[in-house]
Amino acid sequence: MQKVIQRTILAEKQAARRLRTRKDKQKREHQKTDREQNSFVRREVTQNLKSRRFERREDWELGPLAPRRDVGNKKDTFGAVSTQQLRGPTLTFEERKEKLKDLGGFRLNLVKGDRVVLLEGRDKGKIGKITATDTSRAECTVQGLNMVDIEVPQYMISETDTDKRPVRTIEKPVPLDKVRLVFPLTDPETGVTRDVIVKKLVSGKLWVDKVTGKRKWARIIPGLDIAVPWPKVEPKEHKDCAVDTLRAEVETRTFVPTLFRPPFPSTVIDELRNKYSIFRTRHDPEYIAAKMKEDELKAEKKKLAEEMRTPLKEINRKLRKMRKAKGKGELTVDMLEKLGRIIAAKRQVALDAAGMEKVEQVPETIAA
Structure with a gap:
């Protein structure tokens, strides 16, 4: 039975090692894909900048003779941004840490539903509500702000889609370090409540909700020691369909557990896992008894x-x-004399090997 247990432990370790290797490989592949996508976007942005500069210089030099650029193949998509440039590049660990340092770090204190103000761009100073956040790119989408025209490829427009326009206007994500939380605070002296821009948020003590099992923490304004409440999450609406199982049928008690039988037949484990699998940790009583008898016979032999x-x-x-x-042997006087002669003959060799000329004798101290 001990061999069976050892074989199971060995198989579990091998499986864990293979899983760890597979995860490392997937992580490297994801990193490689992110690098390739970021390089492609940078090249595309650089090429677009060069083209726009060349076109601007050409328009200035030719004047009235400058060609029209909103005709031909680009008559519908002229001035639109490609979908590849809509999102920013995937950031590294250090870059994300730097961008999110004023917003609670990796425990992000800006979530969907918060009111924020933009610090840069053409919509600078405008307030909007966050609709989505992306921690891998340290970006957030603000409702109705930072609108851009994107070019929708033809393969993305399906036949059933009612909107056939090649150009659509949507919100472009904004870096999280370019937005700040807007929260209404009441002045204790005047009693007037007004919106205040919160420059920095810190995370409070972390705890785990026993009901949902999710991690929670408080977001606090440093200096004022004011806890900012999280936005209320509206419950999801569940629509009933004809194929749904009725709640009365689900809540009907059809099984009563007893102490005389397990919750499910013992043969179910044989269907889920091979009876003699090396990964199996639960065996039949007959199999365990046979293995224990084998161990006893081996111990007797x-x-x-x-x-x-x-x-x-x-x-x-x-x-x-x-x-x-x-x-036990005893040393005689002749043996001791012979040992003394051997030590004296090899004394100078030992001193030379140690780099010493002679050994200083330590005077004996007389205890008081």
Whole structure:
């Protein structure tokens, strides 16, 4: 039975090692894909800037003779941004840490439903509500702000889509370090409540909700020690359909557990996992009893082999008796003199090897 347990542990370790290797490989592949996408977007942005500069110079030089650029293939999509440029690049760990340092770090204190103000761009100073956040790019989408025209490829327009326009206006994500939370605060002296821009938010103590199992924390305005409440999340609307199971049928009690049988038949485990699988940790009582009996037989054979007298064991026993009969050896005066001569002869060799000329004798101290 011990071999079965060891084999199971070994198989679990091997499976965990393979899973870890597979996850590392997937992580490297994701990082490679992100680098390729970021490089492609940078090249496209650089090429667009060069083209716009060239066109602007050409328009200035030619004047009335400058060509029209909103005709031909680009008559419908002229001035629109490609979908690749809509989102920013995927950031590294250090870049995200730097961008989110004033918003609570990786425990982001800006979520969907918060009112924020834009600090840069053509909509600078305008207030809007966050509709989505992306921590991998440190961006958020603000409702009705930072609108851009994007070019929708033809393959993205399906036949059933009612909107066939090649250009559509949507919100472009804004970097999180370019927005600040707007929260109404009451002046304790005047009693007037007005919107205040919160420059920095810190995270409070972390706890886990026992009902939902999610991590929660308080977001606090440093200096004022005011806790900013989280926006209220509206419950999802569940629409009933004809194929749905009625609640009365779900809540009907059809199974009563007892102490005489398990919640499910014992043969279900054989269907879920092979009866003799190396990953199996629960076995049948008959199988366990057979393995335990095998272990007992092996232990009895081992004990019998230790008790069995062999010619080699007899010789070792006689040698031990002879050594015990001789007793411990004693050093005679002649032996001590011979050892002293050997030590004195090798004294200078030992001093030379240690790099010393002579050994200083420490005077004996007399205890008071």
